[in-house]
Structures are given as C-alpha cells and as structure tokens.
Amino acid sequence: MKQLTKAEEEVMQILWKMGEGIIKDILNGFEDKQPAYNTVATVLKVLKKKEVVDYKKVGNIYVYFPLITKEDYSSFQMKHLLKNYFGGSFARLAAFFAKDNDMDIQDLEELLKEADKAK
Numbered sequence: 747m748k749q750l751t752k753a754e755e756e757v758m759q760i761l762w763k764m765g766e767g768i769i770k771d772i773l774n775g776f777e778d779k780q781p782a783y784n785t786v787a788t789v790l791k792v793l794k795k796k797e798v799v800d801y802k803k804v805g806n807i808y809v810y811f812p813l814i815t816k817e818d819y820s821s822f823q824m825k826h827l828l829k830n831y832f833g834g835s836f837a838r839l840a841a842f843f844a845k846d847n848d849m850d851i852q853d854l855e856e857l858l859k860e861a862d863k864a865k
Contacts, residue, residue: 747814747822748796753781757789758812758819761799766811 750758760775761767769787773780790810793799801808832838844854 747819748798749826750793750796750798750819753785753789754793754796754798757786757793758798758816761810761812762816766809768807768809772810 756776757772760772764771764775767775769783769790772786772790773783790799790801794801798812798814799810800813801810803809828834828836828839832842840854840857843849843857849857
C-alpha cells in the first residue's frame, strides 16, 4: 500500500463515507471550500494509478469506489507512524499520547485494551 497525500486522503474520506460516487457527489462531500472539478478528477486519476480506487462506467459517467477499506488504510498509517516516529515501540507511542493529550488512566487502559485486541 502506498502513502496518500492530504488531498488524496480527503477524497478517500468522502468515498469511504459514500461507498461510491461520481465526481459531482465527491465535490458535494467537501465540508469546507470545494476544490475545482478538475482537481478532484486529477486526484482520482492518481488514486486509480495507486490502485486505491477504481471506477465503473455507467453510460458516459464514471462512478468511483474505494478498493481499500478505511480500516486497512488506518492500520497501514498507524504502522507507518509507529515505525517512523516511535521506533516501532507501542509503549513510546502510548507514552506520547498519554503525555501530550493529557490522557487519564481510563483512556490509557482503553488504548492498551484496543492494542491487545489488534494483536
């Protein structure tokens, strides 16, 4: 799996929420300022090339859909974060979140419980 840019992730978040959609639907999914139609079309071409999305042609319209799940990409991102910023140490990651996010003991226990489930 390849790392996505911020723009690519924004488009993917919308597609994951929708399941599938045409460019106009994706544009309407932006909560803040809508990018240009051509910008979204270009991002979708790149995502297709990265094999993250595909499309089906319905008449003369392209309906885009994700090829990877949000959960799979989230897992990939967490592994990347853990490896590149915390030396592969989950304990260092947990300590960072506990310190920088002012986590209480209950939140920390929940984090550790989720980590155990993921093993």
